[in-house]
Amino acid sequence: MAKSLIYLDHAATTAVAPRVLEAMLPYFSQVYGNPSSIYSFAQEAHKAVDDSRDKVAKVLGCRPAELIFTSGGSESDNTALKGVAFAASQWGKHIITSSVEHHAVLHTCQYLEKFGFEVTYLPVDRYGMVDPQEVEKAITDQTILVSIMLANNEVGTVQPVSDIAKVIKVKSKQIGHGVSFHTDAVQGAGALDINVDKLGVDLLSLSSHKFYGPKGMGVLYVRRGAPFVPQQAGGAQERYRRAGTENVPGIVGTAVALEIAAGQLESNAAHCRTLRDRLIEGIQSRISHVHLNGHPTRRLANNANFSFEFVEGESILLGLDFEGIAASSGSACTSASLEPSHVLMAMGVPTDTAHGSLRLTVGVDNTEAEIDRVLEVLPGIVERLRALSPMTSSPSR
């Protein structure tokens, strides 16, 4: 029997919005020229890329020339960290990040450690927050780069990015050289203000498929004057900072999606917040032994992350899947691994509890009726699984 999918995994990815798809389509087989070619047919594609860059720049409040189109959030994070680290190593080889970053940042840091960089992984409090004072304390005269995400993909905690930026500015005057500040804003786009000057960041990563744009597309902002060596050599595209013929439809789609997201920021957030709060209140009042992971207030409008004691996250997902509800037990990228989420562990969630986590992330198209359906079936799923669990039976054993 086929029924309608209830999609509650918008932090993993989103559907391309119809208006975005419509804007992209001509650039596949009609306006297919290479933007680098000089005949006027190709210049149409060139202009589309330029116009798109202008649109993105407007949302970020930056110059169009400060933007690099990439293949997604992972590439933007990799390029940001490696690009700064290798360019600024003459001033020092120390990098600061947090223990709750996406693996695109954490694994890039591990890669840089192999090249002699030293990385400080800052702890977080039980809500997943980084303390700006910890950043301040960690900066030494060797520090060249700080990377702290804008909002966490698993628990939705929003970091005090602009406060951290202020601390870095003061410290970098004291140590006598610049410290670049990168933020992975992949989960923040479409939910938070991502104006680079308000945030006070030098580099910022975006991923288009998180805001109803195409997969395999992203943006990296690099502030003019920031130390940066390109990570992909070849042609002159993206002002020599990222070689390769542009993904013109992807770039067009990215710009339209971001423009829509920025224009509807408030209304989308309000819609998501209403549904999220309905979900949180409903689950907490219907199910016992459940914990809300992440910050009670400083969290993404669309994110609800719970730990259910005595049960395993995957079994809840499977139960929901049979009801046509798509959710996640953490981040999609780590669901193949058996280990509990590094984010929950960094927040001090006990291992057993961390194994029972469920992430529900709502989107613009979700309805109250869909949330009510989740509230109708989830208690039964958890109850059934708890009845099977050795952890709930006779505590004397």
Place this chain on the structure above:
Amino acid sequence: MFPLPSAGQGEGEGVTSTLYHEENSMYSDIVTEHFKNPHNAGEMADADGVGDDSNPVCGDTMRLFIKVSDDRIVKASFLTRGCGAAIAASSMTTDMLRGLSLQDAARITNKDVANALGGLPGSKLHCSVLAEGVIRKALEDYHKRSQS
């Protein structure tokens, strides 16, 4: 103008709903069936042997209860906190054990359990190892109890 995608229907930024089929592509139908309706779940108050095992990485925990009469397993039940595969493997194990002699029960391997389930995805093979573990431990517990 080129044709618009039919999904668009021109109404705002809406995404039309996707049809969804009631099966899970990751697991076999047998796993799905045992997960949905596990056999022999629950504690056994008069068990003759109890075996506990857990996997330290995924944290999953299994407990197997057996009732023995004339060197034969007459009843088996389980309690499991784990993934879908672990629950299905537990359920399948209790089915497989029922009526077996203690010697035959001791010969069941994780492969037997995985095969009986119609196979498991690679990352889930260790869930059947857990099943083999609780069989061993429940039998050990039975032998220990019958000696004292």
